[in-house]
Amino acid sequence: MKFFLIAGEPSGDNLGGPLMAGLKTLDPEAAFLGVGGPSMGAEGLESLFPMEELSVMGLVEVLPKYRQLKARIRQTAKAVAEARPDALITIDSPDFCLRVAREAREMMPDLRTIHYVAPSVWAWRSGRAAKMAQVIDHVLAILPFEPPYMQAAGMSCDFVGHPIAAEPVGTADEGIAFREAHDIAADAPLILCLPGSRRGEVARLGPRFDEALMQLRDRLPEIRVVIPTVRGVSGLVRDMAKRWPTAPIVVETPEDKRAAFAAANLALAASGTVSLDLAANDVPMVIGYDVAPLSRMIIGLMLKTDTVTLVNLVSETRTVPEFLGRKCQPGAMFKALHELIENPAARAAQHEAMALTMERLGRGGEAPGLRAARSVMAALSSARQPR
DSSP, X not given: OEEEEEEOSHHHHHHHHHHHHHHHHHOTTOEEEEEOOHHHHTTTOOOSSOGGGGTTOSTTTTGGGHHHHHHHHHHHHHHHHHHOOSEEEEESOHHHHHHHHHHHHHHOTTOOEEEESOOOTTTSOTHHHHHHHTTOSEEEESSTTOHHHHHHTTOEEEEOOOGGGGSOOOOHHHHHXXXXXXXXXXXXXXXXXXXXXXXXXXXXXXXXXXXXXXXXXXXXXXXXEEEEOOGGGHHHHHHHHTTOSSOOEEEOSHHXXXXXXXXXXXXXXXXXTHHHHHHHTTOOEEEEEOOOHHHHHHHHHHOOSSOOOHHHHHHXXXXXXXXXXXXXXXXXXXXXXXXXXXXXHHHHHHHHHHHHHHHHTTTTSSOHHHHHHHHHHHHHHHHHSOO
C-alpha cells in the first residue's frame, strides 16, 4: 500500500516514525511519501521539503511566512493528488495538515484521510471536531477518553496509546548515581522545577516557581532542586538559579534528565505533557500555569473542564494540585509542595493515580506505533467494505 504522511513539527515526526515502522510490519511492501523529519526519514521517507519550514505555524509567527506556507500547502496537496495514495495520514499540526487535506480532496474526492492526534475539544473549542470532520475520515487518538468526541462529530476514531507509555524511564541505579554525582544525600528531598520549555513560559512562571521553592527551602533547608531544561531557555533558567544560596542543578541532556527524574521525590511543573513524563517516572507533582491577562480571560470563558492536568483527566481523579491563572501564586504552590512532603497519604494517592494513568495510556501493551498502524489498516479495510 502507498501512504502519504505529513508531520509539521518534531512531536509529529516522533509519532510518524513508529507509525511507519508499524505499517511496514503489517505490510512489508508499504511505500511512503510526504513531509517529515529525521524519525520518519529513518523509516524511509524522503521529505518533499524540510519539515522545519512548517514549525512557524503560530498565531504571530505565521504572518511573515503566510505566502510561503500557502505555496507549500498547494504544493503538498498537488503531490498528494498526483501520488494517489491509499491514504493521506496527517499528524498533528492541524493549521497546515487540514488545509492540505481539504485541497487534496478537492482534486481527489475519493481520497481516504486519517489524522493522528485528536484536537483537545474536551477542554475547549469543541467546534474544531466538526470542522475537522469535513476533511478527515478517521482519527488516531492518544488519550483514552477522546474517541466519543470524534465519533460524535462524524469521524471514526480509535485510541491507539500514548507515546509516553513506550518511552524508557530512569532506573533506581541511575537515580542513586545522580545523587552521588551531585553530592545529594540519599534522604534529602529532591525537587524538580519545570517552568516550561518556551521563553515566555519561563519568564512568566520561573519567578513564581523560584519563590515557591525558596519558601520551601526556608521551611526545609535540606531540600535540593534540579531544573531540567532545553537549550533554548537554559540561559533564562541559569539566571533564575543565581538567587539561590545553594544553586539548583541545571540539566540539559536526555541522559541527565532521565536520571534526575529517577532521583526525584517531588516536582513543581508547568501544565502540559510534562505531567505525563512525571507520571511515567512516578514523581508526585504540583502543577502551576498562567498566561497573559487577555489570553487568561478568553481561555477562562471557553474552558470546559475543571482540571487541565492530564494525570487528573486520564485517572479520573483530582489528586494532582493545580494552580492556574490568578491562582498561580508562590505561597499557594509552596503550601501544596509542603503538604505533599509531609503527608504520605497525599503522595500515595498520586502514586495510585499515576500508575492508573500509565496503564490507561497503554503501558505494558502493544507499542503505540504498531497499534496506530493496525487502526489505519482496519479503517481502510472498513472503507472498502460494501455498505
